Amino acid sequence: MVAQRRLSWNFGLDRALAHADSLGKPLLVFEPLRAGYRWASDRHHRFVIDGMAEHVGVLQAARVAYYPYVEPSPGAGKGLLEALSRSACLIVTDRYPAFFLPSMQEAAARAVSVLLEGVDSCGLLPIAAADRTFSAAFHFRRFLQKTLPEHLLDAPDPDPFSRERALPPATVSATVLRRWPSASGDLLGGGPSVLSDLPIDHSVGPVAACGGSAAGRARLRRFIDTGLARYGTDRNHPDRDGQSGLSPWLHWGHVSVHEIFHAVAARSGWSPARLSPRSDGKREGWWGLDPDAEKFLDELVTWREIGFNFCALRPNYAExxxxxxxxxxxxxxxxxxxxxxxxxxxxxxxxxxxxxxxxxxxxxxxxxxxxxxxxxxxxxxxxxxxxxxxxxxxxxxxxxxxxxxxxxxxxxxxxxxxxxxxxxxxxxxxxxxxxxxxxxxxxxxxxxxxxxxxxxxxxxxxxxxx
Ligand SMILES: Cc1cc2nc3c(=O)[nH]c(=O)nc-3n(C[C@H](O)[C@H](O)[C@H](O)COP(=O)(O)OP(=O)(O)OC[C@H]3O[C@@H](n4cnc5c(N)ncnc54)[C@H](O)[C@@H]3O)c2cc1C
Missing domain, CATH: 1.10.579.10 (DNA Cyclobutane Dipyrimidine Photolyase, subunit A, domain 3)
Known part of the structure; x- marks a missing residue:
């Protein structure tokens, strides 16, 4: 779990559970956090670790093994995935098109001798659905208007652990844990001081907002109840709190774009029958929703996903x-x-x-x-x-x-x-x-x-x- 760091609305998790079910094998959720990436700081670490602390509780209740690993020094985690893979049938990971993740995953695929599947849970439009990039939002919107309807009903499971499963319990070998200890309760639960031993930038301190799906979901609820209806008029005004504020949780994968879309749709009893049949690239009137919701979805889907498309298809996206x-x-x-x-x-x-x-x-x-x-x-x-x-x-x-x-x-x-x-x-x-x-x-x-x-x-x- 390296990009979509959540336990619901996650195609990767669904895929891993389906494999575990059909093979009758245990599932191990492995969530690593590297130390040596550029810009690693207390700010980013605290947010991710908040999510890890939440995952401990959820997975304990679901009786699924969880292995949170916070790298104590740059490169210390090298070899860990390979060691885990020696007792695995296969590995499922998140497909993510930017930053160091694509090259890390290519290296991981070369290092392990079992199947490593990359599953895309980035957006409403699967990355693989487009084989070209787009020069403007208008062109991408036209493409979405033609292509998105067939994917809109394909959502990940909102509550994948609600069903009783008879999966055998997973264990991580003592040798692996000795060399790569699981993140301690102190580290997961502690305040800023527990980060001080890590070799990351301590000058960039944690933000006030809490990481994790529960905090992201609370933000989503507040936005749906009090912000969405004035999004079109208030979004551009810094004094009116008119945006969703969801980008941190979206970035760290704590909240899924599918969950947000379903919350927007549920609020107005939306169904795909409301979609306009036209695909002229115009911003308004395609979703069949009120103008505020249409504007919000244009940012959340057109503007957000044009970037995922570009990064996935243009390796020089940052140059x-x-x-x-x-x-x-x-x-x-x-x-x-x-x-x-x-x-x-x-x-x-x-x-x-x-x-x-x-x-x-x-x-x-x-x-x-x-x-x-x-x-x-x-x-x-x-x-x-x-x-x-x-x-x-x-x-x-x-x-x-x-x-x-x-x-x-x-x-x-x-x-x-x-x-x-x-x-x-x-x-x-x-x-x-x-x-x-x-x-x-x-x-x-x-x-x-x-x-x-x-x-x-x-x-x-x-x-x-x-
Ligand atoms: C110079 C510059 C740097 C930016 N850097 C980032 C960044 O590092 N991370 C980031 O997520 N966004 C970035 N944006 C885009 C945008 O500013 C933020 O996505 C938005 O302000 C996040 O606030 P929100 O979640 O309240 O957005 P809302 O208005 O509530 O929109 C909901 C979601 O739609 C997407 N979205 C909204 N506006 C844009 C946009 N213009 N482009 C792409 N997606 C959008 C985001 O995922 C956002 O969370 C940048 C924009 C500029 C001009």
Whole structure:
């Protein structure tokens, strides 16, 4: 369990249980957490470990063996999966198209001598359903409108342990446990101090929100009850709490997109008969839901899954050269244009620019691990404006987003960051510095949305000194 870290609404878990049932063999749920990945910090570890602590209880009640492993030093877990595989019939794992997971899984498949199945539980559209990428949301939406109906009713089991099973109990050999001890109760249950022994970045502290499916599900319930009906009007306003706030739990796999979709559908008694037969790529009116729910599903499905598609089919998704040709050409043409200001990574990181709205967004990122979506766009556009070359802007956005954002290192991270540079967008009237790439200004943002409350919370004269 390396990406879809949850015990319900999970195709991978369903597949593993089906194998265990048909073979009459025990199931072992193995959930590792590496230490040596780039940007590993107290923030990300705490969130994942919250989920692990929850899994102990659920799997004990279901009488299924669980092996949570938190790597004590980079590389210490090497050989563990191979050791486990020696007493396994097969391994089922999560297919995930970004960050270090694809290469880790390829290496794992080479190291073990049993079947290793990668199961895709990333989105409503199976990754394998598309064999090409899309240059804009409009084209992907058209594809979804044609292809998604046949997959919409195919959901993972919401409660896979509700059925009594007569699976024999699994055990992990004492030799394996001696070399790779299971995460202790102290580590799983403890506060920030238990993380201090791990070789991860302690300067990026845990966020206030709790990880795990229960917390993610509570957030989903609150959004369905109080947020969804005003999503269209309030989403862009940082003072109105108009977004779902679900991206951290989606990123860590604690909540499934299928569960969210079913909650939205259930709220309005939706059935597939409501889907429009048209596939013209238009945003409104396809799902047969009210405009707020349609808008939300467009973000959750079109915008989220266009990134999974891109990462899966374009191994260079994180490289500057993966930008569309028109964007690279126009950015290059304007790379020599004078910049109104230039900042280093350290100045950006410390929220030490001249722009109080930008600084406020950076402060929120450092403190809470998220930035409100509208300001996240502005945050990226200004980094493009205040660095000598778009390649440097890209490096700075990736570094800050993936270090601090609790939903970072995700296909969505690369969708958002590369959107700033023109991916999935069209050309706009040409202007200095941006060329034909869409520009944004703090002044126009302040005209469009009320940021006074936001500035009250995150404004301030002092730089962060990080
Ligand atoms: C520079 C930049 C960096 C970004 N980095 C990330 C990131 O690291 N991780 C991340 O999950 N999102 C990222 N986004 C996209 C977007 O800002 C967040 O998904 C959104 O703000 C999350 O808040 P929410 O869960 O309340 O979203 P909601 O508005 O409630 O939407 C529900 C879900 O839909 C998806 N979604 C919403 N907006 C977008 C979008 N514009 N693009 C792709 N998917 C979307 C997310 O999965 C989100 O959780 C980035 C955007 C930009 C401009």
């Amino acid at each position: 500057y050269d993966s930008l569309p040709e028109w964007a690279r050409a126009t950015l290059e043409e304007h790379a020599g244009d004078p910049r109104p200001a230039l900042y280093s990574l350290e100045q950006f990181e410390s929220a030490a620019t001249h722009d109080e709205l930008w600084n406020a967004a950076q402060r929120q990122l450092v403190a809470e691990g998220v930035i409100h979506n509208y300001l996240r766009m502005l945050w990226g556009k200004k980094i493009l404006e205040w660095t000598p070359h778009p390649r440097q802007a890209l490096d700075i956005m990736v570094e800050l987003n993936n270090k601090y954002a609790i939903d970072g290192r995700d296909p969505n991270s690369y969708t958002g960051i590369f959107w700033v540079l023109g991916r999935f967008d069209r050309g706009w009237p040409e202007r200095a510095l941006y060329g034909k790439v869409r520009s944004m200004t703090s002044a126009s943002t302040r005209r469009k949305i009320d940021v006074n409350g936001y500035l009250g919370r995150w404004g301030g004269q002092e730089s962060l000194g990080v």
